[in-house]
Amino acid sequence: MKCRICQQEISSFMSYGKMPIANGFLTSEQLASEYFFELKPAFCEHCLTFQIEEQPDPEVMFHDHYAFFSRTSKRMQEHFGGYATWVFDNYLDGKDPFVVEIGSNDGIMLENFAKRGIRHLGVEPSANVAEEARKHGVNTVVRFFGPETADDIVKEYGHADALIAANVMCHIPDMHGIAKGADSLLKPTGVLVFEDPYLGAMIEKTSYDQIYDEHVFIFSALSVANMFGPYGFELIDLLPQATHGGSMRYVLARKGARTVQPSVAKILTDEKKAGLHLPETYEQFREKCETSKRELVAMLQAEKAAGRRVAGYGATSKSTTILNYCGIGPDLIEYISDTTPIKQNKFSPGMHIPVRPYEEFKNNPPETAVLFAWNHAEEIMDKEKAFTESGGRWIVHVPKVRVL
């Protein structure tokens, strides 16, 4: 394949096999016609970008019945409150500032600007989640962000002080379009701020479940600098985040327009120490994925042999990679509990494990729960004290397969 960033020829270092759409929960009528592609990660030695070889068309993943609503997590609501305040305090220094968010989903971040009376616009292609944002007073346009969208926004609203995003940049294959869009949309001192699951954390924790159809890239500071450099942007700050199992917030501005913080040099050095620029690192990562798979399957088989009922906790998009790569189906996991209505009473992508409302977990708990929503562990452990105290077992696969 050609690298999406630098156009050099590169090849994948492993395959997770046949994969369905990670958020593609199915009704029984849809089971027979499910869409599959091969999930193969690749690392580009030239521009240091981690990416997947094949990505389904965006319209297959983002549409009017998109299953992911950001508001389901209380902790994420707090997180976005903090993110918005930080943007407000640090970067909205001009008069009558204007903020644009890419992938604003149900308005979880922008409502914090709306409440402060700040001019804002969410760009969100999934109509159902955009509708929810509007209910929260968030001005939203149902579109994919790209150079044309940026031009239309400038015509209608003028240039922006900040173009912000979370957990969406890594979804967008055309980063050149994003960089061009940012360049036309932002004022001379405007900032581009985004956070996404971090390659450094994924390598450290073998959290290979970050790799799925939507995540065409897993970024590092090294790769982000290479992506935006040609468009006149430089990294001015880097802020590691605990969200989604380890993320990074990247702050970019036009070269020379703003002070570069010491975090930038520090994290770039740390990434080299961790070998994020070396192909060997990804060979080792492949071996660790294979070990993780063997251990998880063996552990679930042992639960079954011991006669314990096992349920999944959180029908996360990440769990689609684990279940399909490890070949774990309803024979090993009876059902997956999830609080999101649109996922409930459907079947999990690929392996077709029933997804049940949370009430089922509460009223008829299994003996063992597999924590697929491991990135929300703290919130869930708080909530599930009764289950744990009555002897309920938790299986987690990150950073190592184990019973908690």
Ligand code: SAH
């Ligand atoms: N920012 C939210 C939502 C992340 S999910 C959060 O962090 O929780 C990613 C969202 O980005 C989805 O709602 C999806 O519909 C949207 N999206 C995907 N591609 C996009 C694009 N090219 N432009 C704008 N939004 C996009």
Ligand code: TMP
């Ligand atoms: P995420 O890992 O992509 O944020 O998705 C988390 C999923 O887990 C989402 O479908 C909601 C579900 N979930 C629960 O069922 N219970 C919970 O307590 C939490 C925090 C999430």
Ligand code: ZN
């Ligand atoms: Zn490249």
